Amino acid sequence: MLLHSLFISTSSTISKTLTPYKTLTLALLFPRRLSSMAAAAGEDALRRALAEKRTAADAQAEAVRAIKARAGASEAEVDAAVEALKALRVEAGATAKRLAAAAAAGSNGGGGDWAGSREAFRQAVVNTLERRLFYIPSFKIYRGVAGLYDYGPRGAPLSPTSLPFGDSSSYIKFFNYTIFNHFVLEENMLEVDCPCVTPEVVLKASGHVDKFTDLMVKDEKTGTCYRADHLLKDFCKEKLEKDPKLSPEQAAELKHVLAVLDDLSADELGAKIKEYGITAPDTKNPLSEPYPFNLMFQTSIGPSGLSPGYMRPETAQGIFVNFKDLYYYNGNKLPFAAAQIGQAFRNEISPRQGLLRVREFTLAEIEHFVDPEDKSHPNLGMLVTWNF
Template identity: 70%
Template sequence: MSKLANEPDSAAHKKEAFRLLVKNTLERRLFYIPSFKIYGGVAGLYDYGPWGCAVETNLINLWRQHFVMEEDMFEIRCPCVTPEVVLKASGHVDKFTDLMVKDEVTGDCHRADHLLKNFLNDILAKDAKITAEKKKEILTDLASLDEFTGPELGAKIKAYNIKAPDTGNEVSEPYPFNLMFATTIGPTGLVPGYMRPETAQGIFVNFKDLYYENGNKLPFAAAQIGSAFRNEIAPRQGPMRVREFTLAEIEHFVNPYDKSHPKFKDVAHLEFFLFPRAEQTGLKDHVKTCIGDAVAKGIVDNETLGYFIARTYLFLTGIGINKEQLRFRQHLQNEMAHYAQDCWDAEIECSYGWFECVGLADRSAFDLKAHTSKSGVELVAHEVFDKPKDVEQLTIVPNKKILGKVFRKDQKILSESLESMTEAEALALKAELEEKEKTIYRVCTTGQEFELTKEMVTISQQVVKTHGRNFTPSVIEPSFGVGRIMYCLYEHCFYTRPYTPGEQVSSVFRFPPLIAPIKCTVFPLIQRKILNYKAELISNSLTRVGVSNKMDVTGRSIGKRYARTDEVGIPFAITVDFNEGVTVRERDSKQQIRVPDGEVVDVVRDLANGSRPWAEATSSYQVVLVPDAEAES
């Protein structure tokens, strides 16, 4: 697939045909199914069938091994239903929105940025006569999509004269739509809540207990895997944009004064595609970069963030994502949350274009400070110095009497926000008040703005000698969209090959053995009691050593049975015949080796868990040379 937006129309048609072929295979073989299909379905909701469930289970198990076990993380599980007060503190109630427009005639809703993005990509794909100046303008707008405010997005939609898809009707001005599903907790309906839009808040509110469990030491990390819910405006991109999905999230808590990582040196040499903001704003492409150099030059903010970017690269390529279609894109300055130190998205290219599948962010201390402010429970860590140090201490004292007189009922929320400022925010506010005597202060959790004067808040620093200090930890957050990764994996592993010479083609998923839904099929060559019995013994023995397998005793030809297992990505097949030993077949090469009965279980187990490559097996056992027409028909 092309990596460029301005590909010719024929390439766009090929991409669409490829997507349709993958989709038909996935739905026909029950990797996923539109939910409530017999009732017409609901956009953005999908069921996972047997093969999809198995792939997801294997992916999550590998994720746990790669991250949770490797980094000695805590794993927790929190409820999907979250009280409003928690999501009010985090800012989701007021700010978790997308900009939406409505068809002025039908009332159909469309996500405004997607409407503009699709329109501009269509121009690039289909208009061969586009001028260089117009092309540059379009590419600039595409690069700036995430930065546009509502009015700016509305102005762009008008400037390009964009209408509602399908109907051609005028669309409304963009307006915010909160993506959370609201609910109530308990029979009275008096306790408002939401279906969680992410799993992270459950970790933040448990920080104090997790910190204690870790011996009151930093750094440490906690992970959570579970469902999250977002009421997408118009989910039109299959399983890539859904309303219920699985997230695997990590919150790595670290001392904000030391974000080095002891294992960064192990990954510093890795090279892969980075897409820093300088390349984006300069309308350039992503560049292959050594992660050690990116951290050293300050392109990536710190070692811990760089370490998790590199580990994410190793995970994604290890499960079968094509490294040539994987990049890490840095958020533009105005795109980042105001509290973030640095943010990168792992984007994977598929037939829908480049899609964010993993978010990696240094969220600073925002979340713990927000929950400290709202709950009144201090979520802090303590650092003991080897010897007493002179430390600058920052004090923020809101003048609540003046604030109450001027802002009345808003005094409390304003005071809490001022007290939870970071040191950098507080010093910036102090400098601005000293220069101008008044300024506009914005409360990030509600979006409210207040005009402050010098008398309303006192911000000072003093040097004291101390044996230690309390501080609010920073958090590095890698957040994995499991469903999106799975769909990209399906596309990256999918190919077709001839089934009969010059006639039919068969579909194949080339999943790595560790990801494949099951590892092996067991076939009796023909239907005979003695062969069925031997096949059953082998199948049971494989199950006992932990190798997932499936017996196929249907009356189909062996070739058709091979084709059906290739189509769901099963890497190995054992065929039982009347001779001594069995044949073991590998999916992609279609090679077969002859293995003695007493060794087959160990051989397939080692092949399935990746400890023995197929090339080694073919050098250890006799390769069976069977023509395709005989083996596959």
């Protein structure tokens, strides 16, 4: 038992505790086990070297981005930094190949049989989990972000955020997920669970960075912010409900404003606010001109601060970026539906109405994907005669 414990101890412990005489004796008595330990030690050294080279390459990549972002950086300085980054990546790639070769030799009985087979088994499990969509790297079509993963149809029901237990909101979560799962299971939908942090490039492509805005006005004296359309809507409704002196023409105009409120531009909205003499509701101070305010919470990904991101305002983006994998998972067949429930975040200008308009909330979204030339569905006959 003592010898067995000694043989399965780490290579570093062996090198510190065995004298050359004892090592030679063990090599004669148990050559395969000792060669396995030596191979494992070699793999550990390669693994540490690879981690160091990758860390150095990541740091150099951050330096390149910083140089490019700095005003006045010369072309020669940028080229030198890029060349250094390429060299580090080449070194990391060569080390990775040596490590893979050592692991393969070990798994094929070349000395490091246990360490090699363990690493090969781990990699096989990871590949299988990704191939079967238990989990996959997030935002792959945008080159991904380290440390962010999506749970696919098989992994989503097992993800930590999908298990409605363990905190004060357990009952609410249980209710939400029970209702949600009814639709998922009834229609055999593909469920996903994606991270809340989303890289800027994803939301730039979807239009959220430029267009996910509300028009805002400020109290010119106190700086208090208000949604411009809400102020105009409240004014019109109050006049219609409480002003008995309104003429039919004035009432018709206010109703028309309410009908087209969502289509008014910033200039049109500002003109109406001035026309009706609308002021700040709390202080009656004059208001600024309306201007767009993006409703997404901005953050940065990683310690450098050079990779901007946002807290997702919707859950749909995680579904869309995984369309190709979900389509493959569904046997390359349409139609299919994908669903996600999770936290969403919107930096509302003036939250109100209790729980109806908050800055963090649970959102469930379902996206149906159909062939535009064949929109048949097995359950269509059940619904086609319904009137809404």
